[in-house]
Amino acid sequence: MNVHNNLERSKATKLSSDWWHGGVIYQIYPRSFQDSNGDGIGDLKGISARLDYIASLGVDAIWISPFFKSPMKDFGYDVSDYRDVDPMFGSLEDFKELLDQAHAKGLKIMIDLVLSHTSDQHPWFSESRSSRENPKSDWYVWADPKSDGTPPNNWLSIFGGSAWQWDARRLQYYLHNFLTSQPDLNFHCPDVQDALLDVARFWLDLGVDGFRLDTINFYFHDKELRDNPALPMDQRNASIAPAVNPYNHQDHLFSKSQPENIPFLERLRALTDEYEGRACLGEVGDAQRGLEIMGEYTSGDKRMHMCYAFEFLEKRALTASYTKHVFDQLQTKAGDAWPCWAFSNHDVQRHASRWNLDDAATRQHAVLMMCLRGSACLYQGEELGLREAEVPFEKLQDPYGIEFWPEFKGRDGCRTPMVWAVQDEQSGFSTAEPWLPVSAQQAEHAVDRAEADPQSMLNHYRRAIALRHAHPALSSGRLSEMNEMGPVLTFLREDSSEEIFCAFNLGSDTTEVTVPDGSWQTIGQELGGIEGGHTITLTASQFCLMIRKKG
Structure with missing residues (x-):
């Protein structure tokens, strides 16, 4: 099979409005993909420059992690302006050009919408925290302290410690499921829902083909702010947070995954259905009920097109028994769900390292991914067989890793720059020192070396993707x-x-x-x-x- 014939196949199959159903999506972490202007940070023009490479993989779509304006406390997952591009990534015109060029090559573009929270530098939050009476006073989750001054309940942040932060302006606590600089929006407020749907419409009008929806089950919180119960030791699962994080000590019944979420998801789906061939991919972050929630959120044709949970992003290896267990649970709890499987992404250790796979096992897992029912997400560099990079503490950027080092080293090891050319400066990623160091071990597997070897991991992935597309039984x-x-x-x-x-x-x-x-x-x-x-x-x-x- 000629692996370079994938492009023509892509153009033909992507004309279908259900391209996402069994499609293969390639995730790009823009800071680390390709720097076009020599500042050491990847950008939108860098992605445009590599579109031929992406198309040659035979993938159906690109998911681009956030590139909106942001103070970058969590590297773009803390948005300060939903309708514009952060200057470090380029401009809105650069994005439009990327969109046009991708479409011309038969590639769909999905963008990462982070709706559960904003940056504390978003104008909405600045207004909300200014008083208890302003028009946006209830746009975020505010609560009075207990009589002893402590937080209103026991909810915990994924990044460690209480999920509540005291604000001296309002003399109240605000909710943050992530960093203190990422206040949670109050989805119980109709105006918040309308404002976020307007954001989605803005990008749909611009021509994006869909959304990857960050932490989709975190949108709503329990209105009564009830305490989460303790989780028994034998039920704790470190797939969402590392084992050293007390977040794993709770059953998060009330801080997320509330029933009010479903009507909002139906509003979002109805909006995307106004546009032909658009798709919504939701991220379900729940260690105990991920598959059950996936089933709820993708049930019928009025909610999300597809969701992915964390079952195959865990440290637990894909043994035959575990894989069967996951699919048995999927059938029992969510028989009609359409999953999207990922082995690696920007938040977890690369799976070749996480599961300690040798070359043969890595190749086998690539084929397995393309044979499973559902859609598939590949993370940049996965197609090269990259293993986790070692990043010394003094070079760390991720606040999560800095907080829990050395027991948990954070997410920087999977976010190091893409390696394009073995001999080039910074492996072809940039002409300047990059924001994270290029891994010398990863550089040995750079794209130019892989292109020259017909039996490379890169060409293996191309063949695996082509096999999936050649057989409708495998794709859908x-x-x-x-x-x-x-x-x-x-x-x-x-x-x-x-x-x-x-x-x-x-x-x-x-x-x-x-x-x-x-x-x-x-x-x-x-x-x-x-x-x-x-x-x-x-x-x-x-x-x-x-x-x-x-x-």
Whole structure:
């Protein structure tokens, strides 16, 4: 299969309004993708300069992490102006140019809307905190202290400590689920909802193809401000916050994931449905009920198009038993949900390091991702097989890592600059010293070296994505008969035209698998898949894909 034929395929398939259904999305962290002006920080023009590379992967869409105006306390996830580009990334004209160029190459553009909170430097917050009587006084979550002066309840911040910050102007506490400089908006206020929908309309009118919605289940809080109950030790899950964070000690029943969220999501979906071919991808941050919430938020055709939870972003490896457990839970709690799977992103350790994968296992996991039911998110550099970078404490930028160092080193290790050219200064990312150091180990896997090797991880990912798009059963078909046979995970994907049997040895023990009866033909051998038969013997990291046509 010619991996460079993906572009023409992309242009054809993206004409469909449901391009997102089984689509492959490429996440870009703009600070670290490509610097075009020599200031050491990636920007929008840098992304435009690399669009041919992105299109050559065969992906359907690009998700760009926030580039709005921001004081950058949380690197763009603290927005001070939703309708403009921060000068470090360029201008609104630069974004329009990027949008036009991406569309011309058959690529969709999704932007990262951070609606649950703003920066404390947003004009809305400046007005809200000025008094208890101003027109925006209830746009944020304000509460009086208890009689002893302590916060109104026991809610905790994901970044550590209380989720409440005292404000001397109003003599009240305000809620912040993240940094103290990220006050939470009050979604119980109708004017807040209307203002945020106007923000979404602004970007839809500009031509964006959809939104990745940050912390989508954090929008509403419990109006009564009831205390969260304690979470038993055996139920604590560090997928949302590191184990050293007391956030894991609570069951967050009242600080997030409230039922009032659903009507707002339906308003947001109704807005996007006014525009053809747009999609909403929600991030569900809940360690205990992620799949259940995914099911609620994607149920029917009036809510989100797709959501992703954190099941495959955890430190826990993708064993056959765990993967089956996740899909069993998905079927039980959210049978109609449309998931979007990610193994890596800008918030977690890169999965090749997190799961300690060797080259063969990394290649196998790439194929597995393309065979699972749902859409898929790839994070920049994942296609190169990059492992987590080591960033010394004195070079850290992430406030999360600085707070919990060294037990938790934060998110900088997955955010280091993209490596483009082995021999170039800063590996081709910039001509200046970058905001985070370029990893020498990652530089050995730079794009120019990978392009020259037909068997590189980069070309492997291209082939895996092309395989997914070549078979509708893989991209959008049903999944059934998922089973574990020791370390081997097997399942069927099918649509009206074809059925594909998938078998992946996710462990170390050699295992023999019996293939369902029928006339099967092996596919995926260009990806390293083994030849199939009535029985298959799979060693560690091996897989087999077999197809039979219907009718």
